Amino acid sequence: MKKSQLIALLGFLFLAVSCQKTIEGEQRNFDANIQTLNEVSAKYPRFKGACETLKKDANKQMETARQLSEEKSKIEGMSAANKIASPVWVNNLSQMDSKINAIRDMITKAAQNAKDKNDSDAAWTASRQGEDAIREAKNKLENADINNQSDAAAIVSSVMSNLDAAERRLNDVVKTAQDKVAAEKKAENDVKTAEEDKKAEEEKKKAPVKCGHCGQMSPAGSTQCSKCSAPLS
Numbered sequence: 001m002k003k004s005q006l007i008a009l010l011g012f013l014f015l016a017v018s019c020q021k022t023i024e025g026e027q028r029n030f031d032a033n034i035q036t037l038n039e040v041s042a043k044y045p046r047f048k049g050a051c052e053t054l055k056k057d058a059n060k061q062m063e064t065a066r067q068l069s070e071e072k073s074k075i076e077g078m079s080a081a082n083k084i085a086s087p088v089w090v091n092n093l094s095q096m097d098s099k100i101n102a103i104r105d106m107i108t109k110a111a112q113n114a115k116d117k118n119d120s121d122a123a124w125t126a127s128r129q130g131e132d133a134i135r136e137a138k139n140k141l142e143n144a145d146i147n148n149q150s151d152a153a154a155i156v157s158s159v160m161s162n163l164d165a166a167e168r169r170l171n172d173v174v175k176t177a178q179d180k181v182a183a184e185k186k187a188e189n190d191v192k193t194a195e196e197d198k199k200a201e202e203e204k205k206k207a208p209v210k211c212g213h214c215g216q217m218s219p220a221g222s223t224q225c226s227k228c229s230a231p232l233s
């Protein structure tokens with residue numbers, strides 16, 4: 001077996017082993033999921049009830065799994081408990097702060113990158129939309145009426161999609177301004193290159209010509225060697 005094949009095989013085995021679910025791994029995931037639920041419910045009190053329900057359901061499933069004696073079924077049962085404890089809306093809610101911070105960064109960037117009135121108008125509009133989306137998100141998350149899981153999921157999903165849309169608009173504005181700067185730089189460089197080429201061409205015309213036969217230098221523009229009369233090109 002070649003060395004590269006051996007490395008590939010070892011890599012594959014490592015992946016296969018590390019992807020395999022274990023009781024310890026599922027337990028670690030479960031602890032992390034419960035911690036996330038606690039953090040989310042402390043930060044967003046309106047979602048506390050929905051988080052408590054998830055914790056209760058997930059713990060119940062975890063207890064059932066723990067009582068199973070067969071390892072494979074136990075792991076599957078624990079994995080099911082983890083699924084209950086980590087629905088999309090909880091993950092999104094736990095990442096809400098970093099999402100909002102990313103939008104704030106984009107707002108700063110959009111203003112910094114603006115080169116002309118068009119840019120700064122676009123940056124201003126997209127930034128207002130970003131600020132609105134953030135304010136609206138906070139308002140919704142603080143005041144939502146949540147009676148069940150689907151209420152929680154619907155509110156988080158609508159907040160997220162508003163923030164996503166605002167982020168995309170800001171991205172477009174920043175990218176347009178950056179592209180403009182890049183295009184200006186390229187145009188500048190093209191002019192510089194053309195000037196340099198022209199200069200080099202002129203220098204060449206002024207330079208004496210060396211004869212290929214005898215090595216004599218003749219003045220620029222000569223068609224014949226001044227020493228041996230060989231034609232110069």
Ligand SMILES: [Zn+2]
Nearest residue numbers: 211214225228
């Ligand atoms: Zn010559």
